[in-house]
Amino acid sequence: MSVFRILVTDELSPQAMELLDAAADVQYDVVKRPPKEKLLEIIPEYDAVLVRSSGRIDADVLAAGKRLKVVGRAGAGVDNIDLEAASLRGVMVMNTPGANTIATAEHTMTLMLALCRHIPQADASLRAGQWERSRFMGVQLYQKTLGIVGLGRVGQQVARRAQAFEMTVIAYDPYISDEVARELKVELVSLEELLSRADFITLNAALTPESRGLINAQNIARMKPGVRIVNCARGALIDEEALYEALVSGHVAGAALDVFTEEPLPADSKLRTLSNVVLTPHLAASTIEAQRDVGTKIVEQVLAALRGESYHNAVNVPVADPSVFRQLKPYLMLAEKLGSLQMQLAGGPIKRVELELQGDEVADHGKPLTVALLKGLLDPITDIPVNYINAPLLAKQRGISVSETSGIARASYANLLCCSVAWEGGQRTIAGSLLGRELPRVVQVDDFTIDALPEGIILVMESIDVPGVIGRVGTLLGGHGINIAEWRLGREAPGRQALSFINLDAEAPPQVLAELERLEGVVRVRQVRL
Known part of the structure; x- marks a missing residue:
């Protein structure tokens, strides 16, 4: 029996640790928040590493992790992990996107209420012996307009809770369909319209190169005077200097922040000096229930991935849904064999690959089947392990252009994969199908019809x-x-x-x-x- 070594670099729930204790094929070590030098020293011994938001897994760490197969992030955001470097090295990155959804949505509403009713400031005043009712005049959520930036899992839960306060909810999210928004009774608008209409703005978007610094001086100027901003997503969504200036000027009436560009928030941060700001130290997911769930889920997912059972919530794997993976697995194996056969028969370095798909069982799965084909194609010629994670990047590095189409019509086969490759001075087409939905067969090589076992x-x-x-x-x-x-x-x-x-x-x-x-x-x- 293979024994997997797992490094835990942060606090996980007792239930999560019990799962590790019960796994007969696992040895684990807990080294909490190791400095980078220490992490570089010990990571070569491990097959998987479990981190939270503070654990940075960068290109150097991934390069040192010679045995590393999986990085498990207990939580939703993976901006502390170098995804490109992980993918290039064939390291799977997993997260638990739904486990802390409710906790984060509730914390968003908590901060919104605390902000508009001055709860932290009133509490501090009362504890200091004061009784200043008139000083802490607040505003209601009722009949205010809430603008949600990012209508994903958390954003949708925030929308439902805001509607219970009878707020008008608008949202900006270029990746959400009108149908989903209608079901939520949320009006989808442009970012510009949201900024100009919202009394409250809550950030629930992922951090991407496009969204970094989204709340900057230019966009703050587009907001209506007296707007209030809540951020429980990622600190880098906000230009903190621009926000500070707007809070001082009064254009932004207040802000409630759970996340920051630099964490922990520096002691000399100017945000700490403002009375119209509510600050919490990245607490959105800090509930007993959320911590239990993110811990147990990431342990279950990482163990299943190491054992080759499923890849649920793998962010850099083309088939992360276990049920789809099981259904598609025979076709993935067929695609790998077609790719390997093409490479071994090619008359020179392959420059172009095209995969055509026919049939209901494969037509909607072009991406994973193409990745499987590339894995098979590259396996015979690379000196590093090729898998579904790094195959597309390795193909790109070798200058191989890749395309995928569906809808070809060959009457003899209900489901067919047809792979064409080209090299300087030559090309070849090989098609394959499954016999009884299980056994791979090569059914065509160029103009030859055949029925061969690959x-x-x-x-x-x-x-x-x-x-x-x-x-x-x-x-x-x-x-x-x-x-x-x-x-x-x-x-x-x-x-x-x-x-x-x-x-x-x-x-x-x-x-x-x-x-x-x-x-x-x-x-x-x-x-x-x-």
Whole structure:
């Protein structure tokens, strides 16, 4: 039994640790918040690492993690992990996007209420011996307009809760359909319209290169005077200097912030000096229930991934849904074999790859099938392990252009994968299907129709379809003690070109291949391993 070593770099719930304790195939160590130097020193020993928002897994750490297969993020955001470097090295990155949704939505509403009713300031005043009712005049949420930037899981839950306060809810999210917004009774608007209409703005968007610094001086100027801003998403969504200036001027009446560009928030941050700001130290997911759920879910997911059982919530894997993966797995294996066969038969470095899909079972899964094809294509020629994570990046590095289409019509097959490749001076098309939805078969090579098993050691032989060729080839192989397991042949017409797939029980040495090519009627022989 394989034993997986897992490094835990932050606090996980007791329930999550119990799962690790109960796993017979796991050894784990807890090293809380190690400095980068320490992490670089110890990471080579581990197959997986579990982190929270404070644990940075950058390119250096990934390069040092020679055994590393999975990075598990207990939480939703993965901006503390270098996804491109992880993908290039074939390291899977997983998160738990739904586990803290309710906690984050509730904290957003908590901050919104605390901001508009001055709860922290009134509490501090009362504890200081004051009774200043008139000083803390607030505003109501009722009949105010809430603008939600990012209508994903958290944004949708915030919308539902705001509607309970009878707020008018508008949202900006270029990736959400009108149908989803209608079901939520939320009006989708442009960012410019949201900024100009909203009395309250809550940020619930992911941090991307496009969204970084979204709330900047220019966009703050577009907001209506007296707007209030809440951020429980990512600190870098806000230009904190621009927000500070707007809070001082009064253009922004108040802000409630749970996240910051630099965490922990520096002691000398000017935001700490403002009375119209509510600050919490990244507490949105800090509920007993959320911590229990993110911990147990990430442990379950990482264990399943290490064991090869499923890849749920893997952010850099083309098939993260376990049920889809199981359904698609035979076709993924077929695509890998077609790619490997193409590379081993190619007459030069492949420059272009095209995958055509036919059939209801495959037509909507072009991305994962293309990735599987690239994995098979690159496996025979790379000196690093190729997997579904790094295959697209490795293909790009090698200058291989990739395209995918669906809707081809070949009446003989309900579901078909057809792969065409091109190299300088040549090209080839190979098509495959499944027999009984399980067994892979090569059904076409260029103009040859065939029914061959793409498995094990295979001689791919071009010949002239004349009497005696099959007998001479069989006799020669038998004379060298090489048994033929299966022979499949396709031909243009009697007496013309033929193509054979000859499955062998043992590899044919180079001298045997040379002897085969000298036989009468044999044009060319190549040996492939699938």
